[in-house]
Amino acid sequence: MQIRGLSAFPITPSDAGGRIDTDALQRLLARLAAAGVDSVGLLGSTGSYPYFSRAERGRAVAAAAECLGGRATLLVGVGALRTDAAVELARDARQAGAAAGLLAPVSYAPLRDDEVFEHFRAVAETGLPLCIYNNPGTTHFTFSPDLVGRLSGLPNVVAVKNPAPPPADAPAVLAELRERAEPGFSVGFSVDWHAGAALLAGADAWYSVIAGIYPATALRLARAAQAGDAAETQRLDRMLEPLWRLFRTHSSYRVVHLAAALAGIPNAVPPRPVLPLSGAARQEVEQALGALALD
Amino acid sequence: MQIRGLSAFPITPSDAGGRIDTDALQRLLARLAAAGVDSVGLLGSTGSYPYFSRAERGRAVAAAAECLGGRATLLVGVGALRTDAAVELARDARQAGAAAGLLAPVSYAPLRDDEVFEHFRAVAETGLPLCIYNNPGTTHFTFSPDLVGRLSGLPNVVAVKNPAPPPADAPAVLAELRERAEPGFSVGFSVDWHAGAALLAGADAWYSVIAGIYPATALRLARAAQAGDAAETQRLDRMLEPLWRLFRTHSSYRVVHLAAALAGIPNAVPPRPVLPLSGAARQEVEQALGALALD
Numbered sequence: 397m398q399i400r401g402l403s404a405f406p407i408t409p410s411d412a413g414g415r416i417d418t419d420a421l422q423r424l425l426a427r428l429a430a431a432g433v434d435s436v437g438l439l440g441s442t443g444s445y446p447y448f449s450r451a452e453r454g455r456a457v458a459a460a461a462e463c464l465g466g467r468a469t470l471l472v473g474v475g476a477l478r479t480d481a482a483v484e485l486a487r488d489a490r491q492a493g494a495a496a497g498l499l500a501p502v503s504y505a506p507l508r509d510d511e512v513f514e515h516f517r518a519v520a521e522t523g524l525p526l527c528i529y530n531n532p533g534t535t536h537f538t539f540s541p542d543l544v545g546r547l548s549g550l551p552n553v554v555a556v557k558n559p560a561p562p563p564a565d566a567p568a569v570l571a572e573l574r575e576r577a578e579p580g581f582s583v584g585f586s587v588d589w590h591a592g593a594a595l596l597a598g599a600d601a602w603y604s605v606i607a608g609i610y611p612a613t614a615l616r617l618a619r620a621a622q623a624g625d626a627a628e629t630q631r632l633d634r635m636l637e638p639l640w641r642l643f644r645t646h647s648s649y650r651v652v653h654l655a656a657a658l659a660g661i662p663n664a665v666p667p668r669p670v671l672p673l674s675g676a677a678r679q680e681v682e683q684a685l686g687a688l689a690l691d
Numbered sequence: 692m693q694i695r696g697l698s699a700f701p702i703t704p705s706d707a708g709g710r711i712d713t714d715a716l717q718r719l720l721a722r723l724a725a726a727g728v729d730s731v732g733l734l735g736s737t738g739s740y741p742y743f744s745r746a747e748r749g750r751a752v753a754a755a756a757e758c759l760g761g762r763a764t765l766l767v768g769v770g771a772l773r774t775d776a777a778v779e780l781a782r783d784a785r786q787a788g789a790a791a792g793l794l795a796p797v798s799y800a801p802l803r804d805d806e807v808f809e810h811f812r813a814v815a816e817t818g819l820p821l822c823i824y825n826n827p828g829t830t831h832f833t834f835s836p837d838l839v840g841r842l843s844g845l846p847n848v849v850a851v852k853n854p855a856p857p858p859a860d861a862p863a864v865l866a867e868l869r870e871r872a873e874p875g876f877s878v879g880f881s882v883d884w885h886a887g888a889a890l891l892a893g894a895d896a897w898y899s900v901i902a903g904i905y906p907a908t909a910l911r912l913a914r915a916a917q918a919g920d921a922a923e924t925q926r927l928d929r930m931l932e933p934l935w936r937l938f939r940t941h942s943s944y945r946v947v948h949l950a951a952a953l954a955g956i957p958n959a960v961p962p963r964p965v966l967p968l969s970g971a972a973r974q975e976v977e978q979a980l981g982a983l984a985l986d
Contacts, residue, residue: 414773446799447773478709478742479963504741504797504829505944505965515964534799536831649800668774669810670800 397496397525399555399582400600401434402618403471404607407656408443408456409663416452417663418459424608424661425463431611434601435469436460437498441534442605442649445473446502447667450481454488461493471527475500475535479515486522496554500529501537509543520552527555531586545576557603560585563593570597588614588648589640592629595621605648606639609655610690638684646677654681692791692820694850694877695895696729697913698766699902702951703738703751704958711747712958713754719903719956720755724762726906729896731759732793734768736829737900737944741770741797742962749783756788766822770795770830774810781817791849795824796832804838815847822850826881840871850877852898858888865892883909883943884935887924890916900943901934904950905985933979941972949976 406428409420428436438460439445439453448456457472464470474485474497486497499519501512520526528547532538539547539556547553556577561569566585573583584601585594591602595618602621607614613636620628642651649666654673656664665672673681701723704715723731733755734740734748743751752767759765769780769792781792794814796807815821823842827833834842834851842848851872856864868878879896880889886897890913897916902909908931915923937946944961949968951959960967968976 413775441799444800480708501964502799504736505739505942505961506828507964508966511964511966514966518963533801647800666800668813669796669802669806671803671806671809 397554399435399469399471399496399527399584401602401622402607402615403435403437403584403601403603404428404433404611404614405437405440405442405603405605406608407653407664408439408448409656409661410444410448410667411663412668414448414452414667416448416456418455420662420664421456422459422463424656425460428608428611429464429467431615433468433607433611433615435471436464437471437473437603439473440498440603441500441531442608442652443473444667445475450485450488453485454492457489457492457494469495471496471498473498473500473529474519474524475502475529477502477504479518482515482519483522486519486524490522490524494524496525496527498529498557499526500531500535502535503537507537509540512537513543513546516547516553517550520550523552525552525554527557528553530556530558532559541572541576544573548577548581555582555584555601557584557586557601560587560590560594563590566590566594566597570594570599588643589633592617592621592633596624596626596629605643605652606636609652609659612691639688639690642681642684646673646681651681654678655685658682658685692849694730694764694766694791694822694879696897696917697902697910698730698732698879698896698898699723699728699906699909700732700735700737700898700900701903702948702959703734703743704951704956705739705743705962706958707963709743709747709962711743711751713750715957715959716751717754717758719951720758723903723906724759726910728763728902728906728910730764730766731755732766732768732898735793735898736795736826737903737947738768739962740768745776745780745783748780749787752784752787752789764790766791766793768793768795768824769814769819770797770824772797772799774813777810777814778817781814781819785817785819789819791820791822793824793852794821795826795830797830798832802832804835807832808838808841811842811848812845815845818847820847820849822852823848825851825853827854836867836871839868843872843876850879850896852879852881852896855880855882855885855889858885861885861889861892865889865894883938884928887912887916887928891919891921891924900938900947901931904947904954907986934983934985937976937979941968941976946976949973950980953977953980
């Protein structure tokens with residue numbers, strides 16, 4: 397199990413009662429598979445995983461496994477506030493055909509390193525390969541390189557998804573993680589507007605929000621960076637700067653829900669209390685996306 | 692509905708599978724009622740509310756209503772990540788005999804003010820009086836005085852529980868909240884080691900962790916402060932400084948679980964991934980609590 401290349405994180409279409417629209421989800425996933433993304437990050441933060449029940453998450457994994465049919469590696473968010481719930485979700489995902497789980501240390505009471513370590517140990521014992529999902533902006537827990545290194549020594553902990561640092565710091569951050577982690581451990585990055593630089597620096601994977609809605613565009617950037625073509629990577633990155641600005645201003649989460657709705661995907665609204673973009677913000681995003689005309 | 696005086700926030704004893712031990716909970720609650728606390732904050736952050744299912748939370752409210760029998764006002768945490776879930780919990784709590792709900796804006800995707808406002812509006816429409824539960828350390832959302840003021844204008848939003856500022860700032864913080872909020876709105880504070888000063892400054896309520904395990908001690912401090920006896924308030928506060936230090940070092944959440952276990956309460960362990968204090972930390976807390984001998 398090796399996570400490499402471009403991982404696309406789609407939204408999860410759902411109705412107001414929290415029921416996932418698996419038809420709409422499959423429409424999104426079919427586009428990702430057709431474009432040729434390397435993996436799909438189903439039920440990631442962009443996919444609103446903590447807002448759905450265990451049963452709904454199970455329905456989403458089954459629908460995704462059926463739709464992808466092995467064309468892209470299926471990664472599935474198995475994070476939960478309780479350790480026993482995360483263990484159940486990992487078992488469910490494994491049984492439904494997930495290749496690996498994305499495990500974020502969801503917190504309410506702030507967690508300490510030893511608590512997160514034991515949480516990962518318990519979930520890894522299900523046998524599902526795990527990617528450490530480091531997303532401090534939502535989980536409010538930050539993995540130190542030391543903790544990533546310790547976790548990489550657990551059986552079945554195979555990868556980390558870290559927020560990408562500013563481009564100038566990417567080589568050093570990557571080098572430190574490589575030094576701490578076990579050989580063969582996959583080191584990848586999120587934060588789309590810094591991901592090109594991280595791939596150029598030699599990262600194994602880009603965990604991408606834009607790839608969940610504009611997979612062909614993201615693939616062009618990923619393939620250029622993986623081939624070491626800095627000029628083309630930077631050209632595409634500059635072309636996308638208006639989108640990155642929207643992500644930073646309105647959150648990528650809100651922007652890609654609107655982008656999916658504009659692309660005709662039903663039920664492309666975030667779960668309440670999160671509200672769809674409206675008014676001037678919606679108009680700004682609509683205009684910018686219209687001008688970019690991404691695929 | 693007016694929340695005033697000392698509100699005691701107990702832990703929620705539960706087993707490893709997330710089933711609440713209602714017998715153990717009633718033992719804790721009976722002590723609080725016998726001591727004479729003004730209200731009980733059942734299923735607050737100290738009571739681990741987001742870690743329990745809707746069914747378990749319902750069992751806890753029913754057990755508390757039965758045990759208290761009106762001897763103390765019953766406040767119940769009704770926070771949830773989804774708006775529809777919080778609405779259901781508020782309806783459940785109202786039907787089971789809660790006098791008011793404690794509503795924290797639990798978040799994963801970071802929330803904006805308008806989203807939190809609409810969330811509160813939806814839950815308030817259940818008819819359950821609500822206390823705004825401002826706990827940025829766990830929810831990662833901070834209520835501005837302006838937002839508290841706007842929310843106080845909604846029917847059924849009757850109180851706010853804010854983290855108490857350092858003592859020197861208490862009068863100004865309280866004055867600003869009073870100015871923004873509707874007349875008759877209850878302004879109260881958490882953070883035990885700053886609560887005496889907040890009550891001396893004229894706050895309506897102290898939302899107290901220590902009162903959930905040592906109610907008589909907390910009542911002595913609360914009554915001195917409510918009577919304007921600054922010397923006695925400060926004497927008791929200084930006497931409790933070793934406990935406040937433990938709270939700041941190990942989190943009040945972990946410390947009071949151990950305190951309850953030491954007091955013989957069964958199933959007084961936090962839900963995993965949170966681990967009970969162990970080793971040197973446990974020894975330190977045991978010794979300090981033994982030396983204080985609080986009631």
